[in-house]
Amino acid sequence: MTKQFTSVWLREPRQPKESGLRLDHIVGAAVELLDAEGLDALSMRKIGAKLGAGATSLYWYVGNKDELLEWVLDEFWSMVEVPEPDQAPWREVLTVFAYNFRETLRAHPWAATLIGQLPSMGPNALRLTDRLRRAYLAAGFHGIDIYLASGTVMSYVLGVMMPEIAWTKTYGHEEIERAEMLTMMEHAAADFPELMADYRETAPTDWDTARAMAFDFGLLCLLDGLERRLDGKPQGNSS
Numbered sequence: 001m002t003k004q005f006t007s008v009w010l011r012e013p014r015q016p017k018e019s020g021l022r023l024d025h026i027v028g029a030a031v032e033l034l035d036a037e038g039l040d041a042l043s044m045r046k047i048g049a050k051l052g053a054g055a056t057s058l059y060w061y062v063g064n065k066d067e068l069l070e071w072v073l074d075e076f077w078s079m080v081e082v083p084e085p086d087q088a089p090w091r092e093v094l095t096v097f098a099y100n101f102r103e104t105l106r107a108h109p110w111a112a113t114l115i116g117q118l119p120s121m122g123p124n125a126l127r128l129t130d131r132l133r134r135a136y137l138a139a140g141f142h143g144i145d146i147y148l149a150s151g152t153v154m155s156y157v158l159g160v161m162m163p164e165i166a167w168t169k170t171y172g173h174e175e176i177e178r179a180e181m182l183t184m185m186e187h188a189a190a191d192f193p194e195l196m197a198d199y200r201e202t203a204p205t206d207w208d209t210a211r212a213m214a215f216d217f218g219l220l221c222l223l224d225g226l227e228r229r230l231d232g233k234p235q236g237n238s239s
Helices: 023-037 044-051 065-078 090-107 123-139 144-171 178-188 193-202 207-230
Strands: none
Touching: 023 044, 023 065, 044 065, 065 123, 090 123, 090 144, 090 207, 123 144, 123 207, 144 207, 178 193
């Protein structure tokens, strides 16, 4: 059965009770638990225990776990810092956004699952979206092209980070040594000698450096492509 769309941002927030609990404390505790234990382990009971409150008292502030996760996702967006578009060239604004988005996902990998699963309609998400909108407008994009370009950059960062997040979730921060990787590839790629020769030349010795180089390369290509589309192209037309 298809789930009906709803959002915590479509209802009025409830006034605090005299219990001493505050919504921002609940959200902060949820973020800490998510960072420590991941999405699957999050529960209202654990949050209540962390705050010294019963789980039932949390439901005055959040109707259910999905509502809490919407608040948490909006808190995540508040951590992605972006310069004001009138303080830096548009490419610099988008570069800072992409790098900060990447690092914030590294620090809070659970957010990659929530993006797209839950609506990003909270004040922090909209503030970030508007700042990016103004950066694309300053670059020369107009109409639907603003949002197509913005979605492309965001999708790039998510696409790069999803495999890294999945690896870390499965294997932690353990990396495969270059020699061990080459030995495995010698066996797996025995029928592809030219591919194996390339891999011997390019296999990284430092995975963090390799990831950074790959991210740099892809982002530069993407921004170059967006800039190229501005040259002589009618705006507001995605063709």
